[in-house]
Amino acid sequence: MQEGVFQGDACMLEQYAQADSIALSVWSPPYHVGKSYEKDQSFAEWKALLHRTLQSHGRVIRPGGFVAVNIADILCFPDPEMPRLMAENVSRRKRADITREQVLETMARHPDLNRRQIAALLGCSEQTVDRRLKGNNIRGGKYQTQTRVLLVGGLLERFAMEAGFYLYDRRVWVKDAAWENSRWHSMSYRAVDEFEYVYIFWKPGPTKIDRSRLSRDEWIEWGSRAVWRIPSVRANDDHEAKFPLELPRRLIQLLSDPGDWVMDPFVGSGTTAVAAVEMGRRFIGIDKEPRYARMAQEAWAAARRQLSLFSSPAATLRTSADELAPSRTDAGRTPAGK
Numbered sequence: 225m226q227e228g229v230f231q232g233d234a235c236m237l238e239q240y241a242q243a244d245s246i247a248l249s250v251w252s253p254p255y256h257v258g259k260s261y262e263k264d265q266s267f268a269e270w271k272a273l274l275h276r277t278l279q280s281h282g283r284v285i286r287p288g289g290f291v292a293v294n295i296a297d298i299l300c301f302p303d304p305e306m307p308r309l310m311a312e313n314v315s316r317r318k319r320a321d322i323t324r325e326q327v328l329e330t331m332a333r334h335p336d337l338n339r340r341q342i343a344a345l346l347g348c349s350e351q352t353v354d355r356r357l358k359g360n361n362i363r364g365g366k367y368q369t370q371t372r373v374l375l376v377g378g379l380l381e382r383f384a385m386e387a388g389f390y391l392y393d394r395r396v397w398v399k400d401a402a403w404e405n406s407r408w409h410s411m412s413y414r415a416v417d418e419f420e421y422v423y424i425f426w427k428p429g430p431t432k433i434d435r436s437r438l439s440r441d442e443w444i445e446w447g448s449r450a451v452w453r454i455p456s457v458r459a460n461d462d463h464e465a466k467f468p469l470e471l472p473r474r475l476i477q478l479l480s481d482p483g484d485w486v487m488d489p490f491v492g493s494g495t496t497a498v499a500a501v502e503m504g505r506r507f508i509g510i511d512k513e514p515r516y517a518r519m520a521q522e523a524w525a526a527a528r529r530q531l532s533l534f535s536s537p538a539a540t541l542r543t544s545a546d547e548l549a550p551s552r553t554d555a556g557r558t559p560a561g562k
């Protein structure tokens with residue numbers, strides 16, 4: 225089995241990992257919200273992607289191992305069947321009379337301030353700042369197709385159980401309020417999007433419980449806690465949907481040991497790859513987009529170089545090739561960017 229990042233499909237994990245070999249898979253799939261890497265995908269295709277990815281995990285996760293999925297409910301699910309909203313918007317609250325130009329000018333004068341501080345300076349809400357920057361409603365007129373909230377956890381649990389897993393735990397990740405995702409809110413009473421889930425599925429088998437993987441303080445602060453407050457990645461400049469490094473780092477520390485195989489089949493910019501290297505785990509990453517597979521491969525390789533600079537020879541990573549028999553499917557596969 226070979227470490228590294230590969231350009232490929234999350235539904236075909238057997239091509240990259242041996243049966244029953246992976247201790248932990250940490251991932252965040254497309255959310256069916258129209259990002260560039262999913263724009264032509266129907267809802268049925270999206271569900272099939274999750275289903276097949278979990279089926280594939282059923283074969284490569286080792287007995288007693290885990291799959292940790294970070295995902296949000298779908299908050300703007302267009303549903304032509306849903307009755308149209310016919311009431312008027314009768315709110316009396318005056319629209320903030322802040323203009324886009326004022327926001328831009330304030331940002332230029334105070335480049336170090338974040339959106340919340342800019343809003344405080346202008347005396348308006350953070351949502352107003354965001355709307356002035358990004359334009360108003362994308363959906364939500366009273367005669368338009370309605371948007372509804374679609375709970376995703378039940379779908380995932382069903383697919384995971386069909387693949388041989390049981391829901392073991394779930395955590396809530398409280399992130400920064402994503403005002404840009406709530407442009408459709410002006411004609412509703414809905415709240416802004418500011419949390420996601422991590423669902424942890426378990427494959428039946430022997431599982432070592434070792435709380436000393438965390439220090440006492442870590443166990444108190446987050447290991448034993450269901451709600452994790454971790455700031456979002458502020459600069460999604462090279463990838464549209466990165467999760468913060470702290471998220472895979474915690475999952476890897478809690479649910480695997482040094483030397484274990486960790487996987488991310490939707491590796492994107494390579495956040496999980498970097499966390500895995502930092503924690504001395506062997507890693508396989510996959511992304512269907514060649515540019516992201518290359519980006520993650522570079523992030524993984526850079527993290528390994530960094531690690532070898534700062535660690536003693538005894539602590540450096542072992543290479544998989546020396547230790548594991550090649551898998552049946554290794555032939556002809558080279559990591560992205562090599």
Ligand SMILES: C[S@@+](CC[C@H](N)C(=O)[O-])C[C@H]1O[C@@H](n2cnc3c(N)ncnc32)[C@H](O)[C@@H]1O
Nearest residue numbers: 233234261465466467490492493495511512513
């Ligand atoms: C939400 S992003 C993951 C971001 C990643 N966690 C990070 O921090 O950079 C989802 C990724 O899945 C990839 N993807 C979409 N469909 C895929 C498929 N069928 N197989 C593998 N990767 C896929 C996309 O290209 C995208 O990079």
